[in-house]
Amino acid sequence: MLQLNHVDVCYGSFKALTDISMTVDAGELVVLLGANGAGKSSLFNAISGLVKPTAGEIQFEDKQLNGMKASAVVASGVVQCAEGRKLFPQMSVMQNLMMGAYVHRRDRQGNRKRLNEVLELFPILADKADEPAGSLSGGQQQMVAIGRAMMSRPRLLMLDEPSLGLAPLVVKQVFETVKQINSLGTTVLLAEQNAFAALKIAHRAYVMENGHLVMEGDRETMLGNEQVRKAYIGA
Amino acid sequence: MFKVASLLMTPAAKYLMLAFAILFPLVAANEYQVYVMATAFVWAIAVYGLNIITGFCGQLNLAHGGFFAIGAYTLGLLTADYGWSFWPAFLGALVMTAVLGFLVGIVSLRLKEHYFAIFTLCVGFIIYLLIDKWEELTHGAIGVRDIAAPYGFGLVDFTDTTPFYYLVLAFLVFAIWFMGRLSKSLLGRTFIAIRNGDELAQSLGINLMRNKVLAFVLSTTYAGLAGALYAGMVRFIGPEEANINHTFDMITYLLVGGIGTIMGPLLGTVGIVWITQSLQFLEEYRMIIFGPLLVLLVIFFPRGITGSFLTWMHRKSQALAPTKKRQENKVKTAQNREAESNA
Amino acid sequence: MSLFLQQIINGLTLGSIYGLVALGLTLVYGILHIPNFAHGALYMVGAFMSYFFMVDLGAHYWIAMAGSAAVVAVLAILCERLVFHPLRHSPPIHDKIAAIGILLFLEAVVQMFWGSDFRRMSSPFTGIMNFDGLIIPEQRLLIIAGAFVLVVALQLFLRKTMTGATIIAMAQSREGAFLVGIDANRVAMMTFAISGMLAAFAATLYAPINLVYPAMGHLVIMKAFVIIILGGMGSVPGAIAGGMIIGFAEALGGFYISTSYKDIIAFGLLVLILSVRPQGLFAKGAH
Amino acid sequence: GEVNIGFTGPLSGGAALYGENTLSGLRMAVAEINAAGGFDLNGEKTMVNLVSLDDRYSPAQAATNAKRLKQESNVSAVFVPHSGGIFALQDFNEKDNFLVMAYSSVPSITEKGNSLTLRIPPTFDGYVRAFTDYALEHEGKKLGMGGATHEYAKIWGAMIKKEWESKGGEVVSDNPMDYNKSADFFTGVSRIISESPDVMFVGGASEPTGLVVQQARQMGFQGGFIVMDQAKIDEVAQVAGGLDMVEGAIGVVPLSVYDTAAAKDFIERYKAEYDKMPGSEAAYNYLALHALVEAMDATESTDPKTIRAAIGDALKNMDTRKNPYEVTEVTENGGFVTETTLAVVKDGEIVREEIK
């Protein structure tokens, strides 16, 4: 479904990603592991069209994503829920969700249907519908962010550290939700520090180090791998 | 921005420039050129003041031209209407701009960013209006005539252009010297810390208000110094000295020269003053050239003459030491972000 | 009494114009964080374009207004594309200087084509209504009504349409806007276009009771800045309210205190208000 | 050979129009002289070259420009059309040895005893007296002051107020307005006419003056106007909406109603050149430049002092075609002597009135 071939990303003369090639198949939940600064967010941003790859190509289904504008990438079904949520703080929760439907703005009926699905996933948001998103707690904001991404009707959803700074209880909810979203048919690419929890719900995983992909494997191999355990899961 | 210490150009370059400045009246084609240079130096002193509050401390002060005018008017009125002689009135102008700077500072510096900028824009405009309307004190639109020229204690005649040039040069050298020293000192670092993040600075125990007011008073005093010299040079002043355009001019000089640098204000001021003079032949059309030129400078030399020069030096030294690759200036790379979404 | 009412009408007229100019300014500020010092020049060009369409091409007033709005919108878009867009990552002071460059340029160009003469442009609405001593020239009424209609239209656009919502979304989080697929360029250009159109409308409404000349934008833009600070930068209702406050302060202050001090009154008011409320009057309810 | 003559004035910014108009008169004179093959200087055919610099109405920039004109173009005279610039130049013109050709009616310009200054227009005290007398006699005793706020208008206003009161008139309201920057005059005008004056003093540049007049009429003011000499009644009427609107206005005689042959001839030629009606700033500066060159021609010298001494004769001997105002004399202080004139709008026409 998603295919990266030899992708490089540079910031000035600093090379953040080197020769990344990977695939994500339809229906999969793939986890991307890596230390801080390994390049996970850079990879997501490259796929989303927020930074321009300096080499290589990114293929989504039959479309070539590299060179596309960020707005066009979203329209073609690849949606990122970015690190730090990036909500519209003074807009209400409902408005935030509806902005997520921007690329499908003509299809009102479809949006309403989708909205109901999202609210089913996060019932709390229905109660907070009219509150400004900025006033919500961190966990609730994360739900709005995921909900908003869902409103864009992704076929591939990229989640960048959704558990960052969340309380343990909420972290658990978030992972459950991600799993649920995946099981309802959305392909998911998930970047996480919280490797253990992420691997538990994943089908496959990649490991990044210093802008390189250094390892790939399915859930069991990864959970069993000594190196992975040591570096990303902790003692 | 780089370590401030490294913003100083090499000492050799500075001495060369000083030597040139001293010799300039000898090599200048005529007195007019000396006069223009002296004017440029007067403005440069004021721009150094702006550099303290805006370049170092990060507060865009749009009342700067107003304080320049206050300096000029204090000197003008004291000598023309109250019979003071030049040097006491000169001191009076410094004290006046410092005191008014303090008063304006404690009110305006409570505001941040654009609010501070627009607030001071209004303060500058009020200064203009007061000068224009308060006729009993300022003669309003009629202006102040018969301003005293600096006297040289029988040694030199400062009404001649060349001696006046050296007088201004002396003040300028002092202004730059002090600025250089300030920037390297703990006090200068404190100002820069405030520019870089005031909440953090405060949590490190820095009293924001006290430091910002100090920087503001310093800057208005510089403006007052320049204004007083200006009045002693032109010897006729009117409300237009407080025109907001002067402030914009000074910001332009600062930006083109290199904001927050030591030599930038001088290079920017002298450069633009000469560019404007040499575009004079275009008369009313010169803004058609100057406007776009300004835009281009800002876009392609965002760090000004001095800043671009330093970046270039930095690049060169980096090229010599390839191992330090990561240190390559990443500020610019932010432009890479959003590149496509926004292209 | 009728003298007082007269000043109220004057305040409304001035407030409407100031409000319209400030509105364009505050939109651009709120969304792109550019305090566009060149906005006054756009206003001036707006007046000259209407003048050109009406006097040189003989177009009707309304046609001229539409034509002028279109031209200024394009001009504003060009400013965004050629100047502000390349500067979007620079420190805020750079925008300001570049804007001044634009202002100098536009003024010089207009002066090149039309000279610096004061020009007179009249509209079809030259009648004067007299309500028992209260005198309202038709054009002044048109200004007030026009401002009202434009503000309502703008609010409806921002609140009720998806396209309008993208502007608000951009204002609150650029990155958020990218993530939901909003095309940042489109929004930036649209914002500038709207801002330019508002300036042109204001200028065309106002020109018939005033003069058209290259420096006509100077004081208006100063006032507009005062207004958006008063109203809270980026706030639409704040811009209108701020416009009215300054308009009334000038009309009433100019009448009951002194005309030559009316500007001091307006600016002094701002200094006073900001000393007490550093964030402006309406900072909370942005949009 | 070639001789340079300098000009510094506002060519950009708010006062650009004024500067342009001044310059147009100078340019026309220069063109005429050169078209005639220049003038004779010590037996050499000499062309005139006008070097003009923009000062945006700033005294300091005017001073810089004058230094430059003197140093780089070695001019012997500099035309300046604003009092601030004139004062700034008077500080050093004797030392630097050039003539200040002052186009400004502020009396103190020539009262200071600067030996190298020539004031081109008449000082306005003559107008003040004449206008006051006429208005008191024909319009009424109550004066409302609605002049502009720039320096020139301020001095004018102060003088007329004094004159008016000393002749037994009453100033009922005093509310000067900023003609150059104001957005609207409705408020200011209503403040003045709420005291129901018989006459209103108005005047800045012609066009805003026209607006003030128009708005006063719109608000029902029926009385007359005393129009400061900077504004020309014909131009005011154009903006205000016709001569009917300015009925009862007293002002200087606009060039357009001068019926002398010299004036008519000048207007004709100016119109052919610039396709618009000349204002007095064009005409005055035109004749002053001609006089200057005439003096150079007569004395075979470009020395400022020599020219200054010969200017009176030059004016007298000059071809009247070059002298639309027929100025024939210079006072000891360097003021051109012009006949003070007065015009009123009566029954929708501008008529020239004798001054008693």
Add this chain to the structure above:
Amino acid sequence: MLKVENVTKMFGGLAAVSDVSVEFEAGRINAIIGPNGAGKSTFFNLISGLHQPTSGRILLDGVDVTSLPSDQVARLGVGRTFQTTNLFEQATVLDNLIVGHRLRTKSGLWDVLINSKRLQREEKAARDKAMEALEFVGLTSVAGQLITDITQEERKRVAFALALATDPKIVLLDEPAAGVNPEETVGFAALMRKMVDEKGLTVCLIEHKMDMIMSLADKIMVLDHGEKIAEGTPEEVRNNPVVIEAYLGGDEDAAA
């Protein structure tokens, strides 16, 4: 050492912190945990003087610091880091740290003008202090680099060093290990231990990483909706049913 009495902070109608009393002992590691939006960061802001409490008192070594501005609180010995790592981006690491010691120096305008002995002495002291702090966090190698050029983890360490350069008695650390991978998290825990053991500092930290908190903290306070819902040793807190319900959840895997 730090005593908080009945402190409340209202933002409009919202009680971000409500009636919290607690005492932190010297030379200990005190942790604050709680769900998102519980008021933890606000609590730090109140102590450090960035916000003023609506009611209540804060005492530092017996001195009432309740309504002091943050610069004065810092001078009394409270150092802090921010939740989003807050540094002077455009300066080098060393320059950041030199400013950190400014509050312990006195030289002003006059010293600059005459280049006084005091100024020279203080500048050296500030530099020494900066190097010392840098050494403490193990970053001497990046002293000359710009903040924009160093890694996230290094930034967090610089933030520590910056707080240390102020010569604090107590440091408030807001989520120091957020977004840091497990291996490096261990390093941060060791660093905090070292602050207490070697420097004799009192540490207060906010953290969501339970593993780290449980093994590191001497005492934990739990906030929820602005209120203190529990306080005690890690053992006590871990088994407190109220805390489990509000914050930890039943299964602790997710908190790895």
